[in-house]
Amino acid sequence: MSTNNIKRVKTSEIELKDRLVSIQRVAKVTKGGRTFSFSAIVVVGDENGVVGYGLGKAKEVTEAIAKGIDDAKKNLVKVPLLKGTVPHEQIGKFSGGFVLIKPAAIGTGVIAGGAMRAVLESAGVHNVLAKSKGSSNPHNVVKATVDALTKMRDAYTVAQHRGVDLNKVFNG
Numbered sequence: 001m002s003t004n005n006i007k008r009v010k011t012s013e014i015e016l017k018d019r020l021v022s023i024q025r026v027a028k029v030t031k032g033g034r035t036f037s038f039s040a041i042v043v044v045g046d047e048n049g050v051v052g053y054g055l056g057k058a059k060e061v062t063e064a065i066a067k068g069i070d071d072a073k074k075n076l077v078k079v080p081l082l083k084g085t086v087p088h089e090q091i092g093k094f095s096g097g098f099v100l101i102k103p104a105a106i107g108t109g110v111i112a113g114g115a116m117r118a119v120l121e122s123a124g125v126h127n128v129l130a131k132s133k134g135s136s137n138p139h140n141v142v143k144a145t146v147d148a149l150t151k152m153r154d155a156y157t158v159a160q161h162r163g164v165d166l167n168k169v170f171n172g
Helices: 061-074 114-123 138-151 155-162 166-171
Strands: 017-030 033-045 050-058 076-078 090-094 097-103 128-134
Touching: 017 061, 017 114, 017 138, 033 061, 033 114, 033 138, 050 061, 050 114, 050 138, 061 076, 076 138, 090 138, 097 138, 114 128, 114 138, 128 138, 155 166
Parallel strands: none
Antiparallel strands: 017 033, 033 050, 050 076, 090 097, 097 128
16 A cells, blocks of 8 residues: 555646745845845645645746746645544654644634645645644745645545445444
């Protein structure tokens, strides 16, 4: 059984909303002085289980954001949701960024930090407890959060992989 259960999604069928996670001004020092450019991390999602992230770089802010959105639309993944929360507890990791995501009761809301919040809200998670450990770099946090979400599996998927009845997954 492979742990790679990433489900790619085509952009044509869905209405996506974008969120800007972070924007950075980067300076390149040349003989003629400093040349500034911008890099933007953008998260897109349909708020119904589809989410993706992208990085855009350009000389202007608006151009960088537009490029980020285009990149994010190319990297969409399907996330299992269960009654507005995640199916189970999961740890995600990318480089120095570690995230812990736990399901929460209805009415809890999204309890998560900046970069994680953008990803979880774009994915359509309404009630979740989340903690970012390690690196607070938005690049690593966003990628670690998407990693945790792609590792999630709902009971139906587990039953399919094991080749057993759905009730047997719960009752052992």
